[in-house]
């Protein structure tokens with residue numbers, strides 16, 4: 001085995017890794033924001049809010065991510081007659097998909113806080129949305145941090161799905177180098193190592209947060 | 213003629229099919245301290261929660277300070293005039309004692325932080341835990357937590373204070389420090405509705421006692437009369453039972 005191919009192509013590979021990080025980063029930020037609203041909808045006392053939120057979550061969680069990506073890649077341009085850059089297409093699909101998963105995490109976080117805290121907050125004259133923002137969500141966030149970190153690792157691994165529509169994320173870049181240099185063993189070992197390190201770091205962080 | 217601060221008119225509340233409050237009508241005058249007692253499940257907590265509309269009642273109405281709660285559009289504003297103290301304190305665990313107290317003044321009344329903290333300072337002094345201001349609720353004893361919760365409820369200068377079994381979750385040695393704070397409040401003329409099994413407090417501090425059973429108000433009397441000369445059999449039985457326990 002000759003690992004110098006890695007070194008020779010490191011710039012190209014790191015570009016792919018950066019792309020994966022970018023996709024994961026924006027997916028996590030955007031889907032988490034949307035997830036907060038959906039989660040609050042899921043615990044709403046109003047059916048007209050609760051049911052659509054539940055449908056959204058269950059619909060998306062019952063489909064594989066790759067299908068959601070196909071939807072946005074093939075069907076949305078057909079319907080709207082417009083094509084977006086592939087990064088944006090994948091990002092939208094990822095945000096929609098992972099918002100459903102994050103929403104479930106946020107929902108269980110909210111439910112871990114208990115309705116008596118809301119009653120206490122309301123009794124002091126805070127509005128419902130102030131009570132959510134100032135009292136429930138900060139506590140929920142703390143309770144759900146380990147689950148959130150774990151989900152972030154899953155998002156990062158999920159970025160490989162972008163490969164199927166030709167986006168140059170890390171795995172795609174690796175495979176391009178592997179084909180060109182005919183050194184697939186070294187390159188895929190390297191890729192496995194990189195995913196392992198990131199996954200391991202995330203898992204340790206989740207464990208650490210759980211203990212705290 | 214003074215008007216009642218709280219008027220409860222034909223109030224009914226159900227949880228599903230279960231009738232928790234059954235056509236309750238009663239009113240409370242400003243400046244009085246009223247103890248509400250009765251067996252567990254008789255609807256005492258439900259009644260308190262109707263007084264600031266934490267429960268949406270089915271029938272009847274509560275008039276607080278001349279305003280109908282049923283019709284109220286600005287219920288948050290009304291609630292800010294009614295302090296509430298809970299059995300399990302319900303302090304916000306992620307905020308320091310100081311921030312627990314200043315939160316509502318800042319976000320509800322738009323008071324700036326310095327002013328809110330100066331006010332909180334005075335309140336903490338009044339309930340005797342000024343030295344705990346920077347701590348988090350889980351670093352305090354139960355009695356200290358409940359006193360902090362009282363300070364939080366007082367921070368908006370409410371016209372009415374609701375207490376739902378404020379000492380039931382406390383270790384015996386901490387009960388008196390909380391009752392002392394409540395006694396001072398009553399002496400200073402605060403209007404208070406207190407659900408409690410502390411019969412000593414009811415006799416010595418309360419002006420009146422209301423006895424509830426099965427979602428109804430059975431009896432109402434000035435506190436001396438209630439203990440010495442209960443009118444209903446159910447109240448007699450209840451008094452015998454709680455006094456025996458002590």
Ligand SMILES: Nc1ncnc2c1ncn2[C@@H]1O[C@H](COP(=O)(O)OP(=O)(O)O)[C@@H](O)[C@H]1O
Nearest residue numbers: 227230232250251252253254255256257258259
């Ligand atoms: N949120 C609720 N949902 C259903 N039933 C409730 C709820 N809150 C109280 N109850 C029931 O209503 C009755 C009165 O409760 P409560 O007002 O808490 O009584 P008390 O404070 O006198 O013990 C009880 O039987 C209780 O089980």
Ligand SMILES: [Mg+2]
Nearest residue numbers: 256257258377
């Ligand atoms: Mg109760």
